[in-house]
Amino acid sequence: MTIQDLQKALNKNIRDYGMFIALFVIMTIFTIATNGLFLSPRNIADLMNQTGYIAVLAVGMTLVIVIRHIDLSVGFLAGFLGAVTAIGLSILHLPIWLVIPAVLVLGILAGLLTSLPVAKLGIPSFVASLAGWLIYRGLLLLSTTGTGTINISDPTFVALGNGSIPDIFPENSLFLPGLHKVTLLLGLLAIIWFIFSDLRARKQKKSYQFDVIPTDMLILKLVLISGALAFITWKLAGYNGMGWTVVIMLVVVGIYDWISRQTVLGRHIYAVGGNPEAAELSGISVSKITLMVFGSMGLLSAVAGILFASRLQSAGPTAGTLFELDAIAAAYIGGVSAAGGVGKITGSMVGALVYMSLRNGMNLMGVDESLQYIIRGGVLVLAVIFDVSTRRVKR
Amino acid sequence: MSPHILEMRSISKTFPGVKALDEVSFQVAEGEIHCLVGENGAGKSTLMKVLSGVYPHGSYSGDILFRGEVQSFRGISDSEHAGIAIIYQELALFPELSVYENILMGQEITKGLSVDWNETIKKATQMLKTVRLNVNPETLVKDLGIGQQQLIEIAKALCKDVKLLILDEPTAALNEDDAENLLSLIQDLKKSGITSVLISHRLKEVIEIADTVTVLRDGRTICTLDRHKGEVSETLLIKNMVGREINNIYPPRHHKIEDELVLQVNNWSAYSPKLGRAVLKNVSFKLRKGEIIGIAGLMGSGRTELAKSLFGNPDGYEIEGEVTFHQQKNRFRSPSEAIKAGLAYASEDRKGNGLILIQDIKSNITLANLLKISRRGVVDANQEVKHANEFKAALNIKAPSVEQAVVNLSGGNQQKVSIAKWLFVEPKILILDEPSRGIDVGAKFEIYTIMNRLVELGMSIIMISSELPEVLGMSDRIYVVSAGKIAGELSREEADQEKIMHLATQ
Structure with missing residues (x-):
């Protein structure tokens, strides 16, 4: 393999890797600017937990934007559902195994309700979800009027946003002292699973006599991604281990990424985004897909609401403010196209990570909040410019 | 010999990976009608984009001389300023605006800071007269037919004091009457001193109207023929376009039509709530196994509406009538039901509602029947590539791989992808709506061959077409549709162009 080959491969797939490179650059800058504080295990764990609820929303928003819609209601819906959770747990003293599933179902129903006029009557989703924004904001205020901020003390619930997965080995044993062993084990399993599934897919392709990437490129790719996984695992293991938020986020991203790439449903969603008329004439019900995508958005709003309430251990009247715009920004940074039909789930997760790294890193540096907003806006514009210009070259 | 109004010398233009134009020279004499022909992908549109400045000076090599001066257009506004107007296949009008607003768009007549609407309407009325279009200038453009819209485009160009008018396949979407009308308008414009360049796939009209014809092939100028010297004929043009002789553009067929009726439609009527009128009235027809029936008729006569109303009615017409599909009375409530039934x-x-342009060939081919290559809702990506490759080979889809985005393919290859997509659902009846629109002679022949192969295998085909030769050349029986009704049925033997046109204009 020559340098030219590598450059060619990089150029061809720059869109796929661009976000990772950007993340890498941002992280390096912050690490230098904060004398390594940014990359300390504690901060990485913090960053991942902060990213959780935005990443979950961005995943749902990706599919919404892919089918050429937008959902502005998700922020206050998340806030409202967080308040419902708090009422269920702290005021009605219902058990958590009842409250969480009920809230998730409520989220799906809310998403379906928002999109019903969109799917059935062709009302623009901007308007329908703006109405949702107002309604859920009202409901949030209503549900917290008597009580103000509702504190939640249920330990299981609080652990979702603050706790980590348990370690079966004692923390200070002689074997790898100070590290979270289960996290390390999970990370190791993830790396093995990744390498194994990649090689299996390659073997399958070969059995069909399709082209596969050259061996040296493959090794480079495996080493880079395994290395990144190992690095994050090491960092997380160094501070209490992997948080439940990270677990939930990864599960959501994993499931949605799989649905979007491998399943008939996913293909139908991207077909509707690429050309709704053609999709309809291909036997795909556009209104059904619209309802499903918004239903899933509602579900993920519920997940985000639960994560946020759990993290704050309370639900307040302003919870969820501007989450929808953070999620939309993360999705766009992650390479979703406003024209529809294009956008990766993993891209949006990385987008969320980039977006939250900026917030986290600048907080560590003590950058003034007003400047933070301006810089985040600049990065958003740059990301979209990058996206559009790389798309143009590819012909 | 009149002097040249336009000379393009040794124009070369390269796109990443493709040499679209290779030392093309193109000369247009003052006051003539010059036709530019060639297969899709021959470089006609690219050449016109170079001329109009869409590809700015510097992005190509070679010289452009317009009215004796070397030009370096950096954009459309430069070429328009010099007196060149191009009318593209896809019209650039504002459907929600009135005719007069459209005609004067970009060259508004002003009084002080505001637009002088009275003068505008006066000027527009005058332009409408020039293009012989008899409509109220206050009509909204969306309420006009496509032929009338084309005339609006020309009126708009004439407003700009145009010296050279370039029309990119202006008649492709028109019915015969509108096309006829447009061609005679171009001839009138010639009399008033406007030079025209006409890009066209319809060789009949080229022969009828052109003074000179230039043939492009594979990005090169093949020849320039002078009609007045008797150099222009259909066979010669086709020969130069494809580089080989096609004696019969309709391939022979050996299929056997069986007596079994696969589709019978009785008293089928459809009312469109959106348009507020009936689009189909008491249509009845039948289709046998292994048969190709042609549905002829003018644009807007209800041909496409008939197909869509049968195909699960995606436009939401209110329907009456009866369909017998394989001996079963059935009315499909959605495209997916229709597809499942065959x-x-x-x-x-x-481009509008057939293919998903941003997606690749394989995804387009498998879209309507993903279940075939999936297990428990999960798509087998390898199976998908395998099937797509088989279709690519069988239908001769020209592309580096099935991972190529459909937007990068030529019209003919896009049409093949569209056909492959529907063959992938293994239908019993295939409805082809304008199967050869906007594609070149070579690709047409291939598509006709595919159609013949399919009926030989026992499939039945309903072909909707505006091109009379195609209807005559391909159909076993012909139904002529006019104003939402079946105006007549003709057998292959008795049908000819005059009879069809007679029925269609009833």
């Missing part, structure tokens, strides 16, 4: 409909509008 009906397929390849749309006339490939």
Whole structure:
């Protein structure tokens, strides 16, 4: 393999890797600017937990934007559902195994309700979800009027946003002292699973006599991604281990990424985004897909609401403010196209990570909040410019 | 010999990976009608984009001389300023605005800071007279037919004091009457001193109207023929376009039509709530196994509406009538029901609602029947590539791989992808709506060959077409549709162009 080959491969797939490179650059800058504080295990764990609820929303928003819609209601819906959770747990003293599933179902129903006029009557989703924004904001205020901020003390619930997965080995044993062993084990399993599934897919392709990437490129790719996984695992293991938020986020991203790439449903969603008329004439019900995508958005709003309430251990009247715009920004940074039909789930997760790294890193540096907003806006514009210009070259 | 108004010398233009134009020279004499012909992908549109400045000076090599001066257009506004106007296949009008607003768009007549609407309407009325279009200037453009819209485009160009008018396949979407009308308008414009360049796939009209014809092939100028010296004929043009002789553009067929009726439609009527009128009135027809029936008729006569109303009615018409599909009375409530039963409909509008342009070939081919290559809702990506490769080979889809985005393919290859998509659902009846619109002679022949192969295998085909030769050349029986009704049925033997046109204009 020559340098030219590598450059060619990089150029061809720059869109796929661009976000990772950007993340890498941002992280390096912050690490230098904060004398390594940014990359300390504690901060990485913090960053991942902060990213959780935005990443979950961005995943749902990706599919919404892919089918050429937008959902502005998700922020206050998340806030409202967080308040419902708090009422269920702290005021009605219902058990958590009842409250969480009920809230998730409520989220799906809310998403379906928002999109019903969109799917059935062709009302623009901007308007329908703006109405949702107002309604859920009202409901949030209503549900917290008597009580103000509702504190939640249920330990299981609080652990979702603050706790980590348990370690079966004692923390200070002689074997790898100070590290979270289960996290390390999970990370190791993830790396093995990744390498194994990649090689299996390659073997399958070969059995069909399709082209596969050259061996040296493959090794480079495996080493880079395994290395990144190992690095994050090491960092997380160094501070209490992997948080439940990270677990939930990864599960959501994993499931949605799989649905979007491998399943008939996913293909139908991207077909509707690429050309709704053609999709309809291909036997795909556009209104059904619209309802499903918004239903899933509602579900993920519920997940985000639960994560946020759990993290704050309370639900307040302003919870969820501007989450929808953070999620939309993360999705766009992650390479979703406003024209529809294009956008990766993993891209949006990385987008969320980039977006939250900026917030986290600048907080560590003590950058003034007003400047933070301006810089985040600049990065958003740059990301979209990058996206559009790389798309143009590819012909 | 009149002097040249336009000379393009040794124009070369390269796109990443493709040499689109290779030392093309192109000369247009003052005051003539010059036709530019060639297969899709021959470089006609690219050449016109170079001329109009869409590809700015510097992005190509070679010289452009317009009215004796070397030009370096950096954009459309430069070429327009010099007196060149191009009318593209896709019209650039504002459907929600009135005729007069459209005609003067970009060259508004002003009084102080505001637009002088009275003068505008006066000027527009005058332009409408020039293009012989008899409509109220306050009509909204969306309420006009496509032929009338084309005339609006020309009126708009004439407003700009145009010296050279370039029309990119202006008649492709028109019915015969509108096309006829447009061609005679171009001839009138010639009398008033306007030079025209006409890009066209319809060789009949080229022969009828051109003073000179230039043939492009594979990005090169093949020849320039002078009609007045008797150099222009259909066979010669086709020969130069494809580089080989096609004696019969309709391939022979050996299929056997069986007596079994696969589709019978009785008293089928459809009312469109959106348009507020009936689009189909008491249509009855039948289709046998292994048969190709042609549905002829003018644009807007209800042909596409008929196909869509049968194909699960996606436009939401209110329907009355009866369909017997394989001995079963059935009315499909959605395209997906129709597809499952074995009906397929390849749309006339490939780009608009046939294909997903941003997706690759394989995804387009498998879209309508993903279940075939999936297990428990999970798509087998390898199976998908395998099937797509088989279709690519069988239909001779020209592309580096099935991972190529459909937007990068030529019209003919897009049409093949569209057909492959519907063959992938293994239909019993295939409805092809304008199967050869906007594609070149070579690709047409291939598509006709595919159609013949399919009926030989026992499939039945309903072909909707505006091109009379195609209807005559391909159909076993012909139904002529006019104003939402079946105006007549003709057998292959008795049908000819005059009879069809007679029925269609009833």
